[in-house]
């Protein structure tokens with residue numbers, strides 16, 4: 001266990017040397033904003049989900065307006081993010097259920113919960129999985145929780161930090177006694193590494209800053225590889241509806 005923590009800290013320091021301290025908004029968005037933005041981001045890239053989020057905001061004055069928007073219209077508004085049917089249904093279901101339970105749109109009650117209770121609570125909503133719930137915890141509530149998307153799942157398994165077959169299993173292994181205060185850095189810089197260097201096929205291991213910690217047997221040391229910078233991170237640029 002201690003070895004796992006030490007390894008995460010060493011890798012985090014090397015990633016900080018390579019990519020620096022990731023950008024973070026001064027005023028974090030609310031948990032509702034983050035939940036909706038993360039639903040929109042499922043299975044698409046940050047640029048398209050950012051467009052969908054902004055389209056949605058431009059069509060409403062506040063999240064409560066979603067109750068009266070017809071499902072088909074909502075699908076059209078968010079279509080650039082893909083999977084519009086499922087995402088529109090998930091957003092509508094969340095808004096309606098939240099109003100029924102809280103008499104308003106608010107997830108502020110989650111602020112008082114521990115991480116596991118918060119994840120259990122948020123994943124009750126149809127279309128909200130562990131990754132979406134953990135993004136709410138990290139990006140809106142500033143909890144020291146490292147969400148696991150496909151990049152994080154692939155890389156922490158290649159590094160031998162965890163040994164898990166699905167992102168959700170990876171999430172629980174990775175976050176058990178996660179080192180304090182570094183979840184946002186680690187998560188964000190790993191995604192940068194995954195987009196630029198540690199790709200699913202043919203990772204660019206020759207230029208990888210953390211290769212000495214990697215136990216992946218399929219390393220690729222081909223020459224003539226360059227890392228293409230991809231900086232934009234949706235969940236660090238989410239603003240509330242009405243702004």
Ligand code: SF4
Pocket residue numbers: 155158159197198199203204205208209210211212214215216218219220
């Ligand atoms: S050495 Fe290669 S496989 Fe390992 S983390 Fe780096 S890029 Fe990925």
